Amino acid sequence: MSMLTDSTVVITGGTGSFGHTMARRLVASGCAEVRIFSRDEAKQEAMRIDFGTSPLRFHIGDVRDQEAVSRVMRGADFVFHAAALKQVPSCEFFPLEAVQTNVLGSSNVVRAAAHAGVKSLVCLSTDKAVEPLNAMGMTKALMEKVAVAEARALEPGDTVVSSVRYGNVLYSRGSVVPLFVKQALAGDPLTITDARMTRFMMNLDHAVALVEHAFEHAEQGDLFIKKAAASLMPDVADVIRTMLGSSSEVRSIGIRHGEKLHETLATAEELRRAEDRGEYLRVPMDGRELNYAKYFVEGETDSDDLDDFTSENAERMTPTEIEALLRTIPEIAALADATTPEGTGS
Secondary structure: OHHHOOOEEEEEOOOOHHHHHHHHHHHHOOOOEEEEEEOOHHHHHHHHHHHOOOOEEEEEOOOOOHHHHHHHHOOOOEEEEOOOOOOHHHHHHOHHHHHHHHHHHHHHHHHHHHHHOOOEEEEEEEHHHOOOOOHHHHHHHHHHHHHHHHHHHOOOOOOEEEEEEEOEEOOOOOOHHHHHHHHHHHOOOEEEOOOOOEEEEEOHHHHHHHHHHHHHHOOOOOEEEEOOOEEEHHHHHHHHHHHOOOOOOEEEOOOOOOOOOOOEEEOHHHHHHOEEEOOEEEEOOOOOOOOHHHHHHHOOOOOOOOOOEEOOOOOEOOHHHHHHHHOOOHHHHHHHHHHOOOOOOO
16 A cells, blocks of 8 residues: 555544554555544553554544544545444444434544545445445445535545445454354354355455555545355354364354345446446446436436346355355464364365
């Protein structure tokens, strides 16, 4: 990330899994200052101890607080917006909290970055924002809409506002893989919600690489999507059991509040407009003005017969591929090597 060398970078929600990984990349790339903006002082203290002497600077604040967000943006060159309420059940029971953080908080971040003259801002989204079923996905979808709306209002030379969208990040906080590992080590049943459930799979390095791609290549209002393979959740559970030498059973417990059987990374409409960039899809901003003829009279004539890009119709990962991906997580690789040094060999 040579473009970020000697720059000042803000990471909102910087004490999370993504923030830790991105901060390490930024420090290694020679950033002059990395500002970690979050509301959890305990996590900030742990991160401060973990990183030791470094260009990290810690700022207590909430994205809901416009003044606090504006303060942390002063003099910044680049912004990663990762702050969000991400847990599906929590957002289901407290949807207005999700709105406050994921929608209004994101608006605060985008506007403050533009006002401060930040060069580029990337907002982190999720596959749950596509055809959303739950409050978390709905608010993330609105975050994407807010980013595009703000981007449309900016002039050439202003802050470049873009978004990235990706699927499940292995071993991130709140993801299912740490739960599977904990259950397998304890000898408890590995609990899946439905044996038919599929999910896109990637690791934190994949997520960081997608964001870096957006910083280097985004035009105003762009959305970048990581093309990922998917897996059946029982397959993931089985591979973890085998890697850790566990005899635990895999047990279905029923779908939770707001869960889908399959996730969607891109709709057919987005795919019609998308530019294929190998690992990524670039979906340019819908730049139409508020001219109602284009929405209600003229419409779209190009209607290629495309399907949504879902975890059901995506390339399906084999057990060997799942294990290889899991082994990119140092904690899992260490546990597997300590338990069954040869791995599954599948």
